[in-house]
Amino acid sequence: MSRGPSVLYDGIVFDLQAMGGISVLFREIITRCPPGSFRFLGYGASPPAFVPTAAFERRRPRLLERYRDVPVEGRVPLFHSTYYRVPASRRTPCVTTVHDFVYERFVGGLRTAVHARQKRAAILRADAIICVSESTRQDLAHYVGHRAAERAAVVHNGVADGFRPSVDAVVQPQVLFVGQRGGYKNFVGAVQALEALPDLALRCVGGGPFTAAEQALVDRCLPGRARWLGHLSDEQLNSEYNSALCLLYPSCFEGFGIPVLEAMRAGCPVVAVRAGGVPEAAGDAALLTERGDPDELRAAVASLFDARRRSELVARGLVQAARFGWERSYHGTRAVYESLLGRPFAAASAP
Incomplete structure:
Protein backbone atom coordinates (compact mmCIF):
# COMPACT_ATOMS: atom_id res chain seq x y z
CA MET A 1 0.00 0.00 0.00
CA SER A 2 1.42 3.40 -0.95
CA ARG A 3 1.79 6.09 1.68
CA GLY A 4 1.42 9.85 1.55
CA PRO A 5 2.16 12.83 3.78
CA SER A 6 0.12 13.54 6.91
CA VAL A 7 0.80 17.29 7.07
CA LEU A 8 1.09 20.04 4.51
CA TYR A 9 3.25 22.87 5.81
CA ASP A 10 2.75 26.32 4.34
CA GLY A 11 6.30 27.73 4.46
CA ILE A 12 5.38 31.40 3.92
CA VAL A 13 7.33 32.65 6.96
CA PHE A 14 10.61 31.58 5.37
CA ASP A 15 9.92 34.03 2.56
CA LEU A 16 9.10 36.83 5.00
CA GLN A 17 12.14 36.65 7.28
CA ALA A 18 15.64 35.24 7.04
CA MET A 19 15.91 34.73 10.80
CA GLY A 20 13.69 34.94 13.85
CA GLY A 21 11.93 32.88 16.47
CA ILE A 22 9.09 31.70 14.22
CA SER A 23 11.51 30.40 11.59
CA VAL A 24 13.52 28.63 14.29
CA LEU A 25 10.38 27.03 15.73
CA PHE A 26 9.18 25.54 12.46
CA ARG A 27 12.66 24.48 11.39
CA GLU A 28 13.08 22.55 14.62
CA ILE A 29 9.64 20.93 14.37
CA ILE A 30 9.91 19.99 10.70
CA THR A 31 13.40 18.49 10.99
CA ARG A 32 12.00 16.04 13.57
CA CYS A 33 9.06 14.88 11.45
CA PRO A 34 9.23 11.25 10.26
CA PRO A 35 10.44 10.80 6.65
CA GLY A 36 7.59 11.05 4.18
CA SER A 37 5.17 12.48 6.74
CA PHE A 38 4.93 16.00 5.29
CA ARG A 39 4.98 18.21 2.25
CA PHE A 40 6.36 21.74 2.36
CA LEU A 41 4.99 24.56 0.21
CA GLY A 42 7.63 27.18 -0.61
CA TYR A 43 7.72 30.30 -2.71
CA GLY A 44 11.41 30.53 -3.53
CA ALA A 45 13.47 28.77 -6.21
CA SER A 46 14.66 26.06 -3.81
CA PRO A 47 13.64 24.65 -0.43
CA PRO A 48 15.18 25.75 2.87
CA ALA A 49 18.23 23.64 3.72
CA PHE A 50 16.33 21.54 6.27
CA VAL A 51 13.56 20.51 3.85
CA PRO A 52 14.24 17.41 1.69
CA THR A 53 13.89 18.13 -2.02
CA ALA A 54 11.38 15.29 -2.35
CA ALA A 55 9.07 17.00 0.18
CA PHE A 56 9.27 20.44 -1.44
CA GLU A 57 6.47 21.84 -3.58
CA ARG A 58 7.27 25.18 -5.16
CA ARG A 59 4.48 27.66 -5.67
CA ARG A 60 4.70 30.80 -7.77
CA PRO A 61 3.94 33.69 -5.40
CA ARG A 62 0.75 35.59 -6.18
CA LEU A 63 0.10 39.28 -5.59
CA LEU A 64 -0.03 39.85 -1.80
CA GLU A 65 0.69 36.15 -1.31
CA ARG A 66 1.19 36.34 2.46
CA TYR A 67 -2.40 37.53 2.99
CA ARG A 68 -4.15 34.96 0.80
CA ASP A 69 -5.66 31.56 1.52
CA VAL A 70 -3.66 28.58 0.27
CA PRO A 71 -5.04 26.34 -2.49
CA VAL A 72 -4.55 22.65 -1.71
CA GLU A 73 -4.46 19.83 -4.21
CA GLY A 74 -5.79 16.36 -3.52
CA ARG A 75 -6.52 14.97 -0.10
CA VAL A 76 -4.56 16.72 2.65
CA SER A 89 -10.75 24.31 1.16
CA ARG A 90 -12.93 24.30 4.26
CA ARG A 91 -12.77 20.50 4.25
CA THR A 92 -9.04 20.46 5.08
CA PRO A 93 -8.31 20.23 8.84
CA CYS A 94 -6.12 23.14 9.95
CA VAL A 95 -3.69 23.92 12.80
CA THR A 96 -2.74 27.50 13.72
CA THR A 97 0.22 28.42 15.94
CA VAL A 98 -0.17 31.70 17.84
CA HIS A 99 3.14 33.32 18.77
CA ASP A 100 2.19 36.61 20.41
CA PHE A 101 -0.03 39.68 20.23
CA VAL A 102 2.70 42.26 19.73
CA TYR A 103 0.94 44.00 16.84
CA GLU A 104 -2.22 44.40 18.87
CA ARG A 105 -0.35 45.73 21.90
CA PHE A 106 2.26 48.00 20.38
CA VAL A 107 2.00 48.72 16.66
CA GLY A 108 -1.43 50.09 15.75
CA GLY A 109 -2.60 51.61 12.49
CA LEU A 110 -3.48 49.97 9.19
CA ALA A 116 -4.93 41.22 13.33
CA ARG A 117 -7.71 40.45 10.89
CA GLN A 118 -5.69 37.70 9.22
CA LYS A 119 -4.58 36.25 12.57
CA ARG A 120 -8.10 36.26 13.98
CA ALA A 121 -9.47 34.57 10.86
CA ALA A 122 -6.79 31.86 11.08
CA ILE A 123 -7.52 31.26 14.77
CA LEU A 124 -11.28 31.03 14.26
CA ARG A 125 -10.85 28.75 11.23
CA ALA A 126 -8.41 26.42 13.02
CA ASP A 127 -9.43 22.94 14.11
CA ALA A 128 -6.59 23.07 16.66
CA ILE A 129 -4.67 26.02 18.15
CA ILE A 130 -1.14 25.98 19.58
CA CYS A 131 0.12 28.82 21.81
CA VAL A 132 3.85 29.12 22.51
CA SER A 133 3.27 30.18 26.13
CA GLU A 134 0.53 30.44 28.73
CA SER A 135 0.94 34.21 28.47
CA THR A 136 0.04 34.03 24.78
CA ARG A 137 -2.96 31.84 25.61
CA GLN A 138 -4.18 34.48 28.07
CA ASP A 139 -3.76 37.16 25.41
CA LEU A 140 -5.68 34.92 23.02
CA ALA A 141 -8.59 34.96 25.46
CA HIS A 142 -8.39 38.75 25.70
CA TYR A 143 -8.09 39.56 22.00
CA VAL A 144 -10.06 36.73 20.38
CA GLY A 145 -12.21 35.20 23.10
CA HIS A 146 -12.32 32.60 25.84
CA ARG A 147 -13.71 29.92 23.56
CA ALA A 148 -10.59 30.06 21.41
CA ALA A 149 -8.33 30.03 24.47
CA GLU A 150 -10.12 27.03 25.98
CA ARG A 151 -9.33 24.88 22.96
CA ALA A 152 -5.71 26.04 22.67
CA ALA A 153 -2.80 23.80 23.69
CA VAL A 154 0.29 25.44 25.19
CA VAL A 155 3.46 24.05 23.61
CA HIS A 156 6.48 26.02 24.76
CA ASN A 157 9.30 26.90 22.40
CA GLY A 158 12.59 25.16 22.98
CA VAL A 159 16.31 25.78 22.86
CA ALA A 160 18.89 24.15 20.59
CA ASP A 161 21.33 21.58 21.97
CA GLY A 162 24.25 23.49 20.44
CA PHE A 163 24.16 26.13 23.16
CA ARG A 164 26.42 25.06 26.01
CA PRO A 165 29.10 26.41 28.37
CA SER A 166 32.65 26.36 27.05
CA VAL A 167 35.43 25.27 29.37
CA ASP A 168 37.77 27.68 27.56
CA ALA A 169 35.47 30.70 27.83
CA VAL A 170 36.82 33.90 29.35
CA VAL A 171 34.14 36.36 30.42
CA GLN A 172 34.77 39.77 28.92
CA PRO A 173 33.52 43.15 30.19
CA GLN A 174 30.68 43.21 27.70
CA VAL A 175 26.93 42.77 27.58
CA LEU A 176 25.07 41.02 24.78
CA PHE A 177 21.84 42.22 23.11
CA VAL A 178 20.16 39.71 20.76
CA GLY A 179 17.43 40.33 18.19
CA GLN A 180 15.37 43.22 16.90
CA ARG A 181 15.84 46.58 18.60
CA GLY A 182 12.88 48.76 17.62
CA GLY A 183 10.04 50.04 19.78
CA TYR A 184 8.97 47.66 22.54
CA LYS A 185 12.32 45.82 22.32
CA ASN A 186 13.59 48.70 24.50
CA PHE A 187 17.03 49.13 22.97
CA VAL A 188 17.07 52.75 24.10
CA GLY A 189 16.60 51.60 27.69
CA ALA A 190 19.47 49.13 27.35
CA VAL A 191 21.84 51.80 26.00
CA GLN A 192 20.87 54.28 28.71
CA ALA A 193 21.34 51.60 31.36
CA LEU A 194 24.92 50.97 30.26
CA GLU A 195 25.78 54.65 29.92
CA ALA A 196 26.68 54.86 33.62
CA LEU A 197 28.64 51.58 33.55
CA PRO A 198 31.70 52.82 31.66
CA ASP A 199 33.67 49.59 31.96
CA LEU A 200 31.13 47.61 29.90
CA ALA A 201 30.83 47.33 26.14
CA LEU A 202 27.61 46.47 24.27
CA ARG A 203 27.57 43.78 21.58
CA CYS A 204 24.45 43.41 19.41
CA VAL A 205 23.50 40.36 17.36
CA GLY A 206 20.84 40.24 14.64
CA GLY A 207 18.25 42.90 14.02
CA GLY A 208 20.13 44.45 11.12
CA PRO A 209 22.83 47.15 11.23
CA PHE A 210 22.31 50.14 13.49
CA THR A 211 19.91 52.68 12.02
CA ALA A 212 21.04 56.30 11.82
CA ALA A 213 19.08 57.05 15.00
CA GLU A 214 20.55 54.05 16.83
CA GLN A 215 24.07 54.97 15.74
CA ALA A 216 23.56 58.50 17.02
CA LEU A 217 22.27 57.10 20.31
CA VAL A 218 25.22 54.78 20.92
CA ASP A 219 27.70 57.43 19.79
CA ARG A 220 26.25 59.80 22.35
CA CYS A 221 25.79 57.38 25.25
CA LEU A 222 28.37 54.66 24.59
CA PRO A 223 31.11 56.25 22.48
CA GLY A 224 33.42 53.51 21.20
CA ARG A 225 31.66 50.88 23.33
CA ALA A 226 28.87 49.58 21.06
CA ARG A 227 29.18 47.28 18.08
CA TRP A 228 26.84 45.32 15.82
CA LEU A 229 28.20 41.81 15.23
CA GLY A 230 25.85 40.90 12.37
CA HIS A 231 23.80 37.74 11.99
CA LEU A 232 25.64 34.86 13.63
CA SER A 233 25.43 31.09 13.38
CA ASP A 234 24.37 29.21 16.52
CA GLU A 235 28.00 28.25 17.07
CA GLN A 236 29.15 31.87 16.85
CA LEU A 237 26.29 33.04 19.05
CA ASN A 238 27.15 30.41 21.64
CA SER A 239 30.66 31.81 21.75
CA GLU A 240 29.29 35.31 22.34
CA TYR A 241 27.05 34.09 25.17
CA ASN A 242 30.06 32.42 26.77
CA SER A 243 32.08 35.62 26.58
CA ALA A 244 29.43 38.02 27.91
CA LEU A 245 28.88 39.21 31.45
CA CYS A 246 25.17 38.72 30.70
CA LEU A 247 22.44 38.80 28.10
CA LEU A 248 20.56 42.08 28.43
CA TYR A 249 17.06 41.33 27.15
CA PRO A 250 15.03 44.44 28.03
CA ARG A 274 8.89 40.53 33.85
CA ALA A 275 6.57 40.74 30.84
CA GLY A 276 4.71 38.41 28.48
CA GLY A 277 6.09 34.89 28.22
CA VAL A 278 9.59 35.75 29.51
CA PRO A 279 8.87 34.66 33.13
CA GLU A 280 7.76 31.25 31.82
CA ALA A 281 11.07 30.83 30.03
CA ALA A 282 13.20 32.34 32.80
CA GLY A 283 11.63 30.85 35.92
CA ASP A 284 13.65 31.93 38.96
CA ALA A 285 16.92 31.82 37.03
CA ALA A 286 17.07 35.38 35.64
CA LEU A 287 17.17 38.89 37.04
CA LEU A 288 13.72 40.14 36.03
CA THR A 289 13.05 43.84 36.37
CA GLU A 290 9.50 45.10 36.76
CA ARG A 291 9.40 47.91 34.17
CA GLY A 292 12.62 47.64 32.21
CA ASP A 293 13.60 51.25 32.84
CA PRO A 294 17.30 52.19 32.63
CA ASP A 306 29.72 40.08 42.15
CA ALA A 307 31.29 36.79 41.01
CA ARG A 308 29.33 34.72 43.52
CA ARG A 309 26.02 36.27 42.44
CA ARG A 310 26.83 35.63 38.80
CA SER A 311 27.82 32.01 39.46
CA GLU A 312 24.53 31.40 41.29
CA LEU A 313 22.57 32.66 38.29
CA VAL A 314 24.62 30.58 35.87
CA ALA A 315 23.85 27.43 37.89
CA ARG A 316 20.14 28.24 38.09
CA GLY A 317 20.05 29.02 34.38
CA LEU A 318 21.52 25.66 33.41
CA VAL A 319 18.84 23.88 35.46
CA GLN A 320 16.04 26.03 34.02
CA ALA A 321 17.16 25.65 30.39
CA ALA A 322 17.29 21.87 30.81
CA ARG A 323 13.51 21.92 31.28
CA PHE A 324 13.05 23.06 27.70
CA GLY A 325 14.11 21.49 24.45
CA TRP A 326 12.95 21.30 20.86
CA GLU A 327 12.35 17.58 21.23
CA ARG A 328 9.76 18.36 23.88
CA SER A 329 8.23 21.04 21.64
CA TYR A 330 8.06 18.58 18.76
CA HIS A 331 6.26 15.96 20.82
CA GLY A 332 3.77 18.55 22.06
CA THR A 333 3.07 19.58 18.46
CA ARG A 334 2.85 15.96 17.38
CA ALA A 335 0.25 15.29 20.08
CA VAL A 336 -1.90 18.09 18.62
CA TYR A 337 -1.56 16.56 15.15
CA GLU A 338 -2.53 13.11 16.40
CA SER A 339 -5.58 14.50 18.19
CA LEU A 340 -6.87 15.66 14.79
CA LEU A 341 -5.60 12.76 12.69
CA GLY A 342 -6.97 10.14 15.09
CA ARG A 343 -3.85 8.02 14.60
CA PRO A 344 -0.07 8.14 15.13
CA PHE A 345 1.70 10.86 13.19
CA ALA A 346 3.65 9.29 10.33
CA ALA A 347 3.37 8.93 6.59
CA ALA A 348 -0.34 8.43 5.96
CA SER A 349 -1.69 5.33 4.25
CA ALA A 350 -3.18 6.23 0.90
CA PRO A 351 -6.71 4.96 0.25
Whole structure:
Protein backbone atom coordinates (compact mmCIF):
# COMPACT_ATOMS: atom_id res chain seq x y z
CA MET A 1 0.00 0.00 0.00
CA SER A 2 1.42 3.40 -0.95
CA ARG A 3 1.79 6.09 1.68
CA GLY A 4 1.42 9.85 1.55
CA PRO A 5 2.16 12.83 3.78
CA SER A 6 0.12 13.54 6.91
CA VAL A 7 0.80 17.29 7.07
CA LEU A 8 1.09 20.04 4.51
CA TYR A 9 3.25 22.87 5.81
CA ASP A 10 2.75 26.32 4.34
CA GLY A 11 6.30 27.73 4.46
CA ILE A 12 5.38 31.40 3.92
CA VAL A 13 7.33 32.65 6.96
CA PHE A 14 10.61 31.58 5.37
CA ASP A 15 9.92 34.03 2.56
CA LEU A 16 9.10 36.83 5.00
CA GLN A 17 12.14 36.65 7.28
CA ALA A 18 15.64 35.24 7.04
CA MET A 19 15.91 34.73 10.80
CA GLY A 20 13.69 34.94 13.85
CA GLY A 21 11.93 32.88 16.47
CA ILE A 22 9.09 31.70 14.22
CA SER A 23 11.51 30.40 11.59
CA VAL A 24 13.52 28.63 14.29
CA LEU A 25 10.38 27.03 15.73
CA PHE A 26 9.18 25.54 12.46
CA ARG A 27 12.66 24.48 11.39
CA GLU A 28 13.08 22.55 14.62
CA ILE A 29 9.64 20.93 14.37
CA ILE A 30 9.91 19.99 10.70
CA THR A 31 13.40 18.49 10.99
CA ARG A 32 12.00 16.04 13.57
CA CYS A 33 9.06 14.88 11.45
CA PRO A 34 9.23 11.25 10.26
CA PRO A 35 10.44 10.80 6.65
CA GLY A 36 7.59 11.05 4.18
CA SER A 37 5.17 12.48 6.74
CA PHE A 38 4.93 16.00 5.29
CA ARG A 39 4.98 18.21 2.25
CA PHE A 40 6.36 21.74 2.36
CA LEU A 41 4.99 24.56 0.21
CA GLY A 42 7.63 27.18 -0.61
CA TYR A 43 7.72 30.30 -2.71
CA GLY A 44 11.41 30.53 -3.53
CA ALA A 45 13.47 28.77 -6.21
CA SER A 46 14.66 26.06 -3.81
CA PRO A 47 13.64 24.65 -0.43
CA PRO A 48 15.18 25.75 2.87
CA ALA A 49 18.23 23.64 3.72
CA PHE A 50 16.33 21.54 6.27
CA VAL A 51 13.56 20.51 3.85
CA PRO A 52 14.24 17.41 1.69
CA THR A 53 13.89 18.13 -2.02
CA ALA A 54 11.38 15.29 -2.35
CA ALA A 55 9.07 17.00 0.18
CA PHE A 56 9.27 20.44 -1.44
CA GLU A 57 6.47 21.84 -3.58
CA ARG A 58 7.27 25.18 -5.16
CA ARG A 59 4.48 27.66 -5.67
CA ARG A 60 4.70 30.80 -7.77
CA PRO A 61 3.94 33.69 -5.40
CA ARG A 62 0.75 35.59 -6.18
CA LEU A 63 0.10 39.28 -5.59
CA LEU A 64 -0.03 39.85 -1.80
CA GLU A 65 0.69 36.15 -1.31
CA ARG A 66 1.19 36.34 2.46
CA TYR A 67 -2.40 37.53 2.99
CA ARG A 68 -4.15 34.96 0.80
CA ASP A 69 -5.66 31.56 1.52
CA VAL A 70 -3.66 28.58 0.27
CA PRO A 71 -5.04 26.34 -2.49
CA VAL A 72 -4.55 22.65 -1.71
CA GLU A 73 -4.46 19.83 -4.21
CA GLY A 74 -5.79 16.36 -3.52
CA ARG A 75 -6.52 14.97 -0.10
CA VAL A 76 -4.56 16.72 2.65
CA PRO A 77 -5.02 15.14 6.10
CA LEU A 78 -3.74 18.25 7.92
CA PHE A 79 -2.63 21.79 7.05
CA HIS A 80 -0.28 23.86 9.22
CA SER A 81 0.80 27.33 8.15
CA THR A 82 3.99 28.86 9.47
CA TYR A 83 2.30 32.26 9.64
CA TYR A 84 -1.47 32.64 10.03
CA ARG A 85 -2.77 31.36 6.72
CA VAL A 86 -5.50 28.82 6.09
CA PRO A 87 -6.28 26.33 3.32
CA ALA A 88 -8.72 27.49 0.67
CA SER A 89 -10.75 24.31 1.16
CA ARG A 90 -12.93 24.30 4.26
CA ARG A 91 -12.77 20.50 4.25
CA THR A 92 -9.04 20.46 5.08
CA PRO A 93 -8.31 20.23 8.84
CA CYS A 94 -6.12 23.14 9.95
CA VAL A 95 -3.69 23.92 12.80
CA THR A 96 -2.74 27.50 13.72
CA THR A 97 0.22 28.42 15.94
CA VAL A 98 -0.17 31.70 17.84
CA HIS A 99 3.14 33.32 18.77
CA ASP A 100 2.19 36.61 20.41
CA PHE A 101 -0.03 39.68 20.23
CA VAL A 102 2.70 42.26 19.73
CA TYR A 103 0.94 44.00 16.84
CA GLU A 104 -2.22 44.40 18.87
CA ARG A 105 -0.35 45.73 21.90
CA PHE A 106 2.26 48.00 20.38
CA VAL A 107 2.00 48.72 16.66
CA GLY A 108 -1.43 50.09 15.75
CA GLY A 109 -2.60 51.61 12.49
CA LEU A 110 -3.48 49.97 9.19
CA ARG A 111 -0.62 47.47 9.44
CA THR A 112 -1.99 46.09 12.70
CA ALA A 113 -5.56 46.06 11.42
CA VAL A 114 -4.56 43.90 8.44
CA HIS A 115 -2.39 41.58 10.53
CA ALA A 116 -4.93 41.22 13.33
CA ARG A 117 -7.71 40.45 10.89
CA GLN A 118 -5.69 37.70 9.22
CA LYS A 119 -4.58 36.25 12.57
CA ARG A 120 -8.10 36.26 13.98
CA ALA A 121 -9.47 34.57 10.86
CA ALA A 122 -6.79 31.86 11.08
CA ILE A 123 -7.52 31.26 14.77
CA LEU A 124 -11.28 31.03 14.26
CA ARG A 125 -10.85 28.75 11.23
CA ALA A 126 -8.41 26.42 13.02
CA ASP A 127 -9.43 22.94 14.11
CA ALA A 128 -6.59 23.07 16.66
CA ILE A 129 -4.67 26.02 18.15
CA ILE A 130 -1.14 25.98 19.58
CA CYS A 131 0.12 28.82 21.81
CA VAL A 132 3.85 29.12 22.51
CA SER A 133 3.27 30.18 26.13
CA GLU A 134 0.53 30.44 28.73
CA SER A 135 0.94 34.21 28.47
CA THR A 136 0.04 34.03 24.78
CA ARG A 137 -2.96 31.84 25.61
CA GLN A 138 -4.18 34.48 28.07
CA ASP A 139 -3.76 37.16 25.41
CA LEU A 140 -5.68 34.92 23.02
CA ALA A 141 -8.59 34.96 25.46
CA HIS A 142 -8.39 38.75 25.70
CA TYR A 143 -8.09 39.56 22.00
CA VAL A 144 -10.06 36.73 20.38
CA GLY A 145 -12.21 35.20 23.10
CA HIS A 146 -12.32 32.60 25.84
CA ARG A 147 -13.71 29.92 23.56
CA ALA A 148 -10.59 30.06 21.41
CA ALA A 149 -8.33 30.03 24.47
CA GLU A 150 -10.12 27.03 25.98
CA ARG A 151 -9.33 24.88 22.96
CA ALA A 152 -5.71 26.04 22.67
CA ALA A 153 -2.80 23.80 23.69
CA VAL A 154 0.29 25.44 25.19
CA VAL A 155 3.46 24.05 23.61
CA HIS A 156 6.48 26.02 24.76
CA ASN A 157 9.30 26.90 22.40
CA GLY A 158 12.59 25.16 22.98
CA VAL A 159 16.31 25.78 22.86
CA ALA A 160 18.89 24.15 20.59
CA ASP A 161 21.33 21.58 21.97
CA GLY A 162 24.25 23.49 20.44
CA PHE A 163 24.16 26.13 23.16
CA ARG A 164 26.42 25.06 26.01
CA PRO A 165 29.10 26.41 28.37
CA SER A 166 32.65 26.36 27.05
CA VAL A 167 35.43 25.27 29.37
CA ASP A 168 37.77 27.68 27.56
CA ALA A 169 35.47 30.70 27.83
CA VAL A 170 36.82 33.90 29.35
CA VAL A 171 34.14 36.36 30.42
CA GLN A 172 34.77 39.77 28.92
CA PRO A 173 33.52 43.15 30.19
CA GLN A 174 30.68 43.21 27.70
CA VAL A 175 26.93 42.77 27.58
CA LEU A 176 25.07 41.02 24.78
CA PHE A 177 21.84 42.22 23.11
CA VAL A 178 20.16 39.71 20.76
CA GLY A 179 17.43 40.33 18.19
CA GLN A 180 15.37 43.22 16.90
CA ARG A 181 15.84 46.58 18.60
CA GLY A 182 12.88 48.76 17.62
CA GLY A 183 10.04 50.04 19.78
CA TYR A 184 8.97 47.66 22.54
CA LYS A 185 12.32 45.82 22.32
CA ASN A 186 13.59 48.70 24.50
CA PHE A 187 17.03 49.13 22.97
CA VAL A 188 17.07 52.75 24.10
CA GLY A 189 16.60 51.60 27.69
CA ALA A 190 19.47 49.13 27.35
CA VAL A 191 21.84 51.80 26.00
CA GLN A 192 20.87 54.28 28.71
CA ALA A 193 21.34 51.60 31.36
CA LEU A 194 24.92 50.97 30.26
CA GLU A 195 25.78 54.65 29.92
CA ALA A 196 26.68 54.86 33.62
CA LEU A 197 28.64 51.58 33.55
CA PRO A 198 31.70 52.82 31.66
CA ASP A 199 33.67 49.59 31.96
CA LEU A 200 31.13 47.61 29.90
CA ALA A 201 30.83 47.33 26.14
CA LEU A 202 27.61 46.47 24.27
CA ARG A 203 27.57 43.78 21.58
CA CYS A 204 24.45 43.41 19.41
CA VAL A 205 23.50 40.36 17.36
CA GLY A 206 20.84 40.24 14.64
CA GLY A 207 18.25 42.90 14.02
CA GLY A 208 20.13 44.45 11.12
CA PRO A 209 22.83 47.15 11.23
CA PHE A 210 22.31 50.14 13.49
CA THR A 211 19.91 52.68 12.02
CA ALA A 212 21.04 56.30 11.82
CA ALA A 213 19.08 57.05 15.00
CA GLU A 214 20.55 54.05 16.83
CA GLN A 215 24.07 54.97 15.74
CA ALA A 216 23.56 58.50 17.02
CA LEU A 217 22.27 57.10 20.31
CA VAL A 218 25.22 54.78 20.92
CA ASP A 219 27.70 57.43 19.79
CA ARG A 220 26.25 59.80 22.35
CA CYS A 221 25.79 57.38 25.25
CA LEU A 222 28.37 54.66 24.59
CA PRO A 223 31.11 56.25 22.48
CA GLY A 224 33.42 53.51 21.20
CA ARG A 225 31.66 50.88 23.33
CA ALA A 226 28.87 49.58 21.06
CA ARG A 227 29.18 47.28 18.08
CA TRP A 228 26.84 45.32 15.82
CA LEU A 229 28.20 41.81 15.23
CA GLY A 230 25.85 40.90 12.37
CA HIS A 231 23.80 37.74 11.99
CA LEU A 232 25.64 34.86 13.63
CA SER A 233 25.43 31.09 13.38
CA ASP A 234 24.37 29.21 16.52
CA GLU A 235 28.00 28.25 17.07
CA GLN A 236 29.15 31.87 16.85
CA LEU A 237 26.29 33.04 19.05
CA ASN A 238 27.15 30.41 21.64
CA SER A 239 30.66 31.81 21.75
CA GLU A 240 29.29 35.31 22.34
CA TYR A 241 27.05 34.09 25.17
CA ASN A 242 30.06 32.42 26.77
CA SER A 243 32.08 35.62 26.58
CA ALA A 244 29.43 38.02 27.91
CA LEU A 245 28.88 39.21 31.45
CA CYS A 246 25.17 38.72 30.70
CA LEU A 247 22.44 38.80 28.10
CA LEU A 248 20.56 42.08 28.43
CA TYR A 249 17.06 41.33 27.15
CA PRO A 250 15.03 44.44 28.03
CA SER A 251 12.02 43.79 25.78
CA CYS A 252 8.79 45.08 27.28
CA PHE A 253 6.87 42.15 25.82
CA GLU A 254 7.61 38.74 24.29
CA GLY A 255 5.43 35.79 23.39
CA PHE A 256 8.18 33.59 24.79
CA GLY A 257 11.79 34.74 24.44
CA ILE A 258 14.03 32.05 22.95
CA PRO A 259 17.29 34.01 23.55
CA VAL A 260 16.64 33.81 27.30
CA LEU A 261 16.96 30.03 27.15
CA GLU A 262 19.85 30.11 24.68
CA ALA A 263 21.84 32.29 27.07
CA MET A 264 21.01 30.17 30.11
CA ARG A 265 21.92 26.96 28.32
CA ALA A 266 25.26 28.54 27.36
CA GLY A 267 25.97 29.53 30.96
CA CYS A 268 25.26 33.23 30.48
CA PRO A 269 23.17 35.08 33.10
CA VAL A 270 20.07 36.94 31.91
CA VAL A 271 18.74 40.40 32.77
CA ALA A 272 15.22 40.84 31.41
CA VAL A 273 11.77 42.26 32.11
CA ARG A 274 8.89 40.53 33.85
CA ALA A 275 6.57 40.74 30.84
CA GLY A 276 4.71 38.41 28.48
CA GLY A 277 6.09 34.89 28.22
CA VAL A 278 9.59 35.75 29.51
CA PRO A 279 8.87 34.66 33.13
CA GLU A 280 7.76 31.25 31.82
CA ALA A 281 11.07 30.83 30.03
CA ALA A 282 13.20 32.34 32.80
CA GLY A 283 11.63 30.85 35.92
CA ASP A 284 13.65 31.93 38.96
CA ALA A 285 16.92 31.82 37.03
CA ALA A 286 17.07 35.38 35.64
CA LEU A 287 17.17 38.89 37.04
CA LEU A 288 13.72 40.14 36.03
CA THR A 289 13.05 43.84 36.37
CA GLU A 290 9.50 45.10 36.76
CA ARG A 291 9.40 47.91 34.17
CA GLY A 292 12.62 47.64 32.21
CA ASP A 293 13.60 51.25 32.84
CA PRO A 294 17.30 52.19 32.63
CA ASP A 295 17.82 52.43 36.39
CA GLU A 296 16.39 48.96 37.02
CA LEU A 297 18.39 47.43 34.19
CA ARG A 298 21.60 49.18 35.29
CA ALA A 299 21.28 47.91 38.87
CA ALA A 300 20.62 44.36 37.70
CA VAL A 301 23.62 44.32 35.35
CA ALA A 302 25.89 45.91 37.97
CA SER A 303 24.92 43.21 40.51
CA LEU A 304 26.65 40.67 38.26
CA PHE A 305 30.04 42.21 39.01
CA ASP A 306 29.72 40.08 42.15
CA ALA A 307 31.29 36.79 41.01
CA ARG A 308 29.33 34.72 43.52
CA ARG A 309 26.02 36.27 42.44
CA ARG A 310 26.83 35.63 38.80
CA SER A 311 27.82 32.01 39.46
CA GLU A 312 24.53 31.40 41.29
CA LEU A 313 22.57 32.66 38.29
CA VAL A 314 24.62 30.58 35.87
CA ALA A 315 23.85 27.43 37.89
CA ARG A 316 20.14 28.24 38.09
CA GLY A 317 20.05 29.02 34.38
CA LEU A 318 21.52 25.66 33.41
CA VAL A 319 18.84 23.88 35.46
CA GLN A 320 16.04 26.03 34.02
CA ALA A 321 17.16 25.65 30.39
CA ALA A 322 17.29 21.87 30.81
CA ARG A 323 13.51 21.92 31.28
CA PHE A 324 13.05 23.06 27.70
CA GLY A 325 14.11 21.49 24.45
CA TRP A 326 12.95 21.30 20.86
CA GLU A 327 12.35 17.58 21.23
CA ARG A 328 9.76 18.36 23.88
CA SER A 329 8.23 21.04 21.64
CA TYR A 330 8.06 18.58 18.76
CA HIS A 331 6.26 15.96 20.82
CA GLY A 332 3.77 18.55 22.06
CA THR A 333 3.07 19.58 18.46
CA ARG A 334 2.85 15.96 17.38
CA ALA A 335 0.25 15.29 20.08
CA VAL A 336 -1.90 18.09 18.62
CA TYR A 337 -1.56 16.56 15.15
CA GLU A 338 -2.53 13.11 16.40
CA SER A 339 -5.58 14.50 18.19
CA LEU A 340 -6.87 15.66 14.79
CA LEU A 341 -5.60 12.76 12.69
CA GLY A 342 -6.97 10.14 15.09
CA ARG A 343 -3.85 8.02 14.60
CA PRO A 344 -0.07 8.14 15.13
CA PHE A 345 1.70 10.86 13.19
CA ALA A 346 3.65 9.29 10.33
CA ALA A 347 3.37 8.93 6.59
CA ALA A 348 -0.34 8.43 5.96
CA SER A 349 -1.69 5.33 4.25
CA ALA A 350 -3.18 6.23 0.90
CA PRO A 351 -6.71 4.96 0.25
